[in-house]
Amino acid sequence: MSESLTFLAVHAHPDDEASSSGGVFRLLKDQGVRTVLVTCTNGEFGDAVGGIKPDQPGHDPDAVAIYRKGELEDSCKILGIDRLVMLGYRDSGMMGWPQNDDPKCFWSTPLEEAAEKLAAILNEERPQVIMTYNEIGFYGHPDHIQAHRITLSALDLLDYQPTVYFNAIPASVFARFREVIEESQTEEENDEARESEEEQMDLGTPDELIGAAIDVTSVADAKFDALQAHSSQLDESFFLRMGRERFKEVMGTEWFVRAVSPFAHDDVVTDLFVDYR
Ligand SMILES: [Zn+2]
Secondary structure, three states: OOOOOEEEEEEOOOOHHHHHHHHHHHHHHHOOOEEEEEEEEOOOOOOEOOOEOOOOOOOOHHHHHHHHHHHHHHHHHHHOOOEEEEEEEEOOOOOOOHHHHOOOEHHHOOHHHHHHHHHHHHHHHOOOEEEEOOOOOOOOOHHHHHHHHHHHHHHOOOOOOOEEEEEEEEHHHHHHHHHHHHHHOOHHHHHHHHHOHHHHOOOEEOHHHOOEEEEOHHHHHHHHHHHHHOHHHOOOOHHHHHOHHHHHHHOOEEEEEEEEOOOOOOOOEOOOOOOOO
């Protein structure tokens, strides 16, 4: 094994580290890999304590940011993350929200500026493996798209070529998830979801594009706990509604597309560091 392996994930909001990479974070840490999390925004437009939505009275974005930082730090402890870097950008809200026009929000930040900040961290940590989202930010959120863009731009500022993975859900699995969600919801909730454009988005990646499938069943409890650490954001969390046991069964794998790599693979790898050990 080479002497020092480092994994770095670039996420948009506090809680994304748990939902889209909680398993690999804990697994890699247990394998002795150094793990670094870059969280781009403070998550101001998540729910406030008590489930208050950003467009409801009593939602104080700055108070939400402070509260979510504490939750993020708890999640990092559970996942064994060695270093957390918050870039400190303001949450942009969903596509079309007025928050997007705030010049301090992540979506409005010039790409070069944020990419340079990220590149400085990458040059310091020199992770062999980086994880972020695909060009649609996995589900279309502006901050996730921006996280993708700054990561790809930062690569041009490095003097080495890391391997970059985008998180993904295979189309076949996504169809199954939809069934699980429908099973867990009432008829009324299902009718509502069918009318909601957002919930009808097809987030599946064609199965043949999946480049890594990581078995995280052994650390599913830690992933569940990390999600739970973000308790202010769990209003409608289908993960937690499943309960711990069902979660283990359903969420036992994390999938990735191998987006950039100095190494070629035709097969689906089962270890993100397969080329570096
Ligand atoms: Zn997010």
